[in-house]
Each structure stands twice: as C-alpha cells, then as structure tokens.
Amino acid sequence: MKYIISLSLLTFFLSSAMIQKNTITKPQPSVYQPDSGKIIYETYCLACHQEDGSGVPNMNPPLIKTDWVLGDSTRLINVILKGLKNTEINGDSYSNEMPSHDFLTDYQIAEVLTYVRKSFGNQAGPISSEDVKKQRAKK
Amino acid sequence: MKNLILFVSIIALLTSFKSADKNPIKKAKLKADADNGGITLPKGFGALVVSEGVGKARHIAVSEKGDIYVRLAKLKDGKGTIILKDNNGDGKADESIGFGSFVGTGIVIGNNYLYASSDSSVVRYPMVKGSPDESKPETIVTGLELYSEHGTKSLALDDKNHLYVTFGAPSNVCQEKNRMKGSKGMTPCPILEWHGGVWQFDANKKNQKQADGFRYVTGIRNIVGLDWNKQQGELYAMQHGRDQLTTLFPEMYNAEQSAELPSEEFLLLKKGSDFGWPYCYHDRFQGKKILSPEYGGDGKKQEICEGKDKPIMAFPAHWAPNALMFYTGDMFPAKYKNGAFICFHGSWNRAPLKQGGYFVAFVPFGKDGKPSGDYEVFAEGFSGGTEVKNPNDAKARPVGLAQSADGSIYITDSVKGKVWRIIHQ
Numbered sequence: 001m002k003y004i005i006s007l008s009l010l011t012f013f014l015s016s017a018m019i020q021k022n023t024i025t026k027p028q029p030s031v032y033q034p035d036s037g038k039i040i041y042e043t044y045c046l047a048c049h050q051e052d053g054s055g056v057p058n059m060n061p062p063l064i065k066t067d068w069v070l071g072d073s074t075r076l077i078n079v080i081l082k083g084l085k086n087t088e089i090n091g092d093s094y095s096n097e098m099p100s101h102d103f104l105t106d107y108q109i110a111e112v113l114t115y116v117r118k119s120f121g122n123q124a125g126p127i128s129s130e131d132v133k134k135q136r137a138k139k
Numbered sequence: 140m141k142n143l144i145l146f147v148s149i150i151a152l153l154t155s156f157k158s159a160d161k162n163p164i165k166k167a168k169l170k171a172d173a174d175n176g177g178i179t180l181p182k183g184f185g186a187l188v189v190s191e192g193v194g195k196a197r198h199i200a201v202s203e204k205g206d207i208y209v210r211l212a213k214l215k216d217g218k219g220t221i222i223l224k225d226n227n228g229d230g231k232a233d234e235s236i237g238f239g240s241f242v243g244t245g246i247v248i249g250n251n252y253l254y255a256s257s258d259s260s261v262v263r264y265p266m267v268k269g270s271p272d273e274s275k276p277e278t279i280v281t282g283l284e285l286y287s288e289h290g291t292k293s294l295a296l297d298d299k300n301h302l303y304v305t306f307g308a309p310s311n312v313c314q315e316k317n318r319m320k321g322s323k324g325m326t327p328c329p330i331l332e333w334h335g336g337v338w339q340f341d342a343n344k345k346n347q348k349q350a351d352g353f354r355y356v357t358g359i360r361n362i363v364g365l366d367w368n369k370q371q372g373e374l375y376a377m378q379h380g381r382d383q384l385t386t387l388f389p390e391m392y393n394a395e396q397s398a399e400l401p402s403e404e405f406l407l408l409k410k411g412s413d414f415g416w417p418y419c420y421h422d423r424f425q426g427k428k429i430l431s432p433e434y435g436g437d438g439k440k441q442e443i444c445e446g447k448d449k450p451i452m453a454f455p456a457h458w459a460p461n462a463l464m465f466y467t468g469d470m471f472p473a474k475y476k477n478g479a480f481i482c483f484h485g486s487w488n489r490a491p492l493k494q495g496g497y498f499v500a501f502v503p504f505g506k507d508g509k510p511s512g513d514y515e516v517f518a519e520g521f522s523g524g525t526e527v528k529n530p531n532d533a534k535a536r537p538v539g540l541a542q543s544a545d546g547s548i549y550i551t552d553s554v555k556g557k558v559w560r561i562i563h564q
Binding site for chain 1: 316320
C-alpha cells in the first residue's frame with residue numbers, strides 16, 4: 001500500500017512538473033534554456049542563413065567558420081542591432097541586406113547569438129544579456 | 140567569258156570545300172558523355188561536359204565560330220570573362236583564356252559586337268574575324284549606381300539597334316527599412332524611378348548614362364533571365380518574386396504559404412507595361428495579382444493590383460529563374476522551335492521546407508507568342524541529389540543559357556562554373 005501511495009505521489013509530481021514545463025511560455029531570463037536560442041533562430045534567422053547555418057552562396061553569408069561569428073562578440077552583437085550590408089566575408093561578397101533586429105530583447109539576442117556560436121560545428125563562448133545591453137546603450 | 144565562268148566555278152568550289160570541311164567534322168565528333176555529365180535529359184538528348192569549372196559562372200554567349208564566353212561573378216586570375224575554345228571539334232574545351240578585367244552577369248553577341256555588363260556599366264568589343272578585340276573596348280552605358288541587392292545587369296539586343304538593360308530593385312518590397320519586420324511599404328515607391336524595370340538604350344551610342352535611356356517597363360522586382368524573341372519581335376523576362384512573407388507577416392502567412400507564394404512570373408515585356416511591384420505580388424493559386432501586406436493587403440484584396448499587367452505563365456515561388464532563352468535552332472525536334480528554356484537556379488527562401496528549382500525547364504510556345512502548354516523539366520540532377528535542403532548542398536546550380544550555331548545549347552553552373560553542351564542525337 002505504502003508503495004502504491006509513493007508511486008502515485010511520484011507520478012503526480014512528475015506530471016505536474018511536466019505540465020509546469022509545458023505551460024512556461026516566456027523563458028526565464030536567469031536560466032539558460034538551450035532551446036530558446038534555437039526557436040529564435042528558426043523564427044528570425046533560418047529563412048536566410050538556413051537550417052545548418054551555411055547561408056546562401058552570393059546572397060546570405062554563412063554563420064560557419066567565420067570570424068564574424070566566432071570572433072569579437074561586440075561586432076557580432078552590433079550586426080544584430082544595426083544590420084549589415086555590402087561586407088565581404090571570407091573573401092566572398094553577399095548581395096542581400098541584413099536588416100536590423102533591434103526589436104529583439106537583450107535576452108533574445110543573447111540567446112540566439114549563444115545558440116549560433118555553439119551550433120553548426122561552431123565552438124565559441126556564450127554572449128550574455130548584459131553584453132547586449134551594453135552595446136545597445138552605446139547606440 | 141569562258142574563263143570568267145571557270146574562275147567563278149573554281150571560287151565557288153573552293154568556298155564550298157572550305158565551309159564543308161569545317162562544320163560536318165565538328166558535328167561528326169560530338170558525342171554525349173556516358174553519364175551526360177551528371178544530369179538527366181529527355182529521351183534522345185545527351186550532354187557532354189565542355190569544362191568542369193571556370194569559376195563562379197553567370198551568363199554565357201557563343202560566337203558564330205563556336206567560341207564560348209562565360210561571365211564570372213568573381214575575378215579569376217584578374218579576369219571577368221572566360222573564353223573556352225574547342226580546337227579539335229569534340230565539344231570539349233581545349234583552351235581557356237581570360238578576357239576583360241571586370242566581373243558581371245550580362246553578355247550578348249550581336250551587331251558584330253560582344254556586349255558585356257558589370258553592375259555599373261555596359262562595354263562592347265568589336266568582333267574581328269569572329270573574335271572580340273579586347274584592345275578596343277567601347278563603353279556604351281556608364282556611371283550606373285552600384286548596389287548589391289539585385290544589382291546585376293542582364294542584357295538583350297533587339298533587331299532595331301536597341302540594347303536592353305535590367306535595373307533590379309535594391310529592395311525586397313520597398314519598405315522604409317528593407318526586409319525589416321513591421322516596416323511599412325513606401326507610397327509611391329521612390330525606387331521605381333531608377334530601378335525595378337528594364338531600360339532601353341541605343342546599342343551603338345557611347346557613354347550613355349541611365350537618364351539617356353528609356354524606362355521600357357516598370358513594376359518588376361528583379362530580372363536575371365531576359366531574352367529578345369526574334370520571331371515575335373518582343374522582349375520577354377522572368378521575374379524573381381518577393382521573399383519572406385512569413386518572416387515579415389507571421390500572423391498572415393505560415394511557413395508553407397510563404398514557401399509557395401508568390402509566383403515566379405514569366406513576363407512579356409510590352410513597351411510601357413507595369414507589373415505592379417512592390418504594391419502587388421502574383422498568387423498562382425488564386426490566379427491573380429494580390430495587394431502586398433506592406434501596402435495593406437490581407438492575402439486576398441486586389442485593389443490597385445487588378446489593373447496591373449499579368450504574367451503569361453506563373454511558376455512556383457522562389458525557384459529563381461536566372462536565364463531565359465528562346466530556341467531558334469534546328470538540331471532539336473520541332474516542338475522546341477521558338478519555345479523557351481529557363482534555368483531555375485534554385486531557391487533558398489522555402490526553408491524550413493525543402494528547396495525547389497535547380498533544373499532547366501522548357502516551355503512550348505504557340506505562334507501567338509504565348510505558352511502553348513505547361514512547362515516540362517528539360518534538364519535536372521544538377522544539385523547531385525534528389526532533394527536540396529540547404530542551397531549549399533547543391534553540387535551545381537544552372538545559371539546561364541546559350542545556343543550555338545549548330546542548334547545545340549549550353550548551360551552554365553554558378554557553383555564551380557561547370558559548362559554542359561546539350562545535343563540531340
């Protein structure tokens with residue numbers, strides 16, 4: 001009997017935990033959720049930069065093996081805040097203009113950039129909301 | 140008199156020998172590669188690889204004597220055009236020579252000149268003994284505004300000494316802030332004054348500015364495939380439709396709708412036509428032009444778009460038609476005569492759905508200058524796989540078309556610059 005009670009208690013806790021997880025719509029700024037950067041990427045970035053981050057030849061630059069992504073985080077944050085055009089990347093030019101995405105929150109920008117810096121074979125350090133906030137204030 | 144007749148006959152005989160020993164030998168030696176160079180064609184057709192790669196190829200032209208001129212998007216050893224020569228007549232290039240020091244898309248041979256465009260000018264070279272003289276360039280159009288988005292200039296010549304140049308709009312849909320979510324469409328769209336159409340120039344006058352030309356047609360976002368139809372005496376083009384309906388209006392269009400809208404439009408460019416960009420886009424499911432959401436559209440409303448000029452054919456969205464060529468040769472079966480070949484370079488803006496295009500289509504034409512049936516796949520398999528998820532996966536992407544004097548056609552590829560020659564056996 002005791003066993004059954006503890007089992008049902010366990011089930012109750014598990015399911016309530018699951019329900020709780022499903023009902024969270026806004027990510028908590030303090031907790032890093034690996035999925036949220038991916039979701040932002042899929043919503044705002046994937047159409048141009050593609051699912052694997054390889055971009056489109058001559059049109060939209062790749063996010064792989066480039067110093068623009070792996071290098072200076074300040075420059076990268078500014079690409080999101082201010083957009084980018086007419087810039088040669090790894091010796092190739094890309095015709096499409098990247099619009100400013102300053103409508104994203106500091107947290108969303110940090111999440112998506114951290115996702116990009118850790119995906120598609122990239123291995124670079126995370127970017128924090130604080131980093132983004134600092135750059136936005138400089139505008 | 141007797142001597143004169145003898146003299147004339149000898150000359151005639153010599154001339155006929157001379158022309159006879161050129162062409163038949165070339166024809167006799169043309170043989171398709173066993174694997175058709177990795178592409179699939181209708182029965183009776185074969186392909187041979189002329190060159191495995193000349194660089195980042197764009198459009199292509201073939202001279203009367205069979206030399207091939209390929210424009211490049213990126214300099215190769217300081218040169219912007221590659222000349223491929225086949226000296227032994229087997230169809231394969233034996234010689235590759237750089238020509239001209241500027242990159243660009245457009246190239247056309249006519250009026251005894253070779254015309255080539257950069258994104259800011261059009262230059263021509265006189266054809267001397269069948270080859271362009273690189274030392275005598277003449278600038279025909281100059282001082283054009285340089286911009287990266289839709290900045291390439293495609294060319295066409297008519298039979299009345301006019302040169303046609305495309306001026307793509309440096310914009311997706313003329314928003315105040317290009318491609319930015321929530322940014323409104325500008326009314327009237329100021330871009331249309333100098334872009335978003337085709338300008339007509341004098342094909343023989345030097346140093347013309349854009350203002351010296353004439354805005355022949357307007358309301359077109361971007362054209363890469365452009366050709367003069369000799370039989371009809373009319374200009375035709377393929378429009379690249381707008382991007383990103385779902386990124387800009389997620390509440391109105393889901394990813395699937397955005398992947399399928401708008402149409403890539405096949406246009407008959409009658410002088411003075413207005414095809415409606417940026418205010419309108421074409422929806423092939425509803426069969427009409429629809430008001431753009433940036434201008435208050437809801438996916439159904441037409442309003443001003445009802446009066447805009449219509450396409451002669453509507454293709455699935457985002458396939459990126461990068462070359463258009465009317466076939467006038469005799470090598471292919473009769474149904475191909477005066478029909479249109481179209482290179483679909485292949486999409487990027489259908490993600491997360493699988494991409495589309497990456498093939499060469501054929502559209503049969505009637506005597507009225509309109510398509511007489513649906514399009515068919517002519518050449519496919521360029522990408523090297525059955526489906527393309529990301530454009531970078533494609534091994535090759537068709538981008539340019541040309542017809543040679545014998546009626547065979549050439550296709551260029553933008554990835555490595557592979558060149559195929561298609562023959563009918």
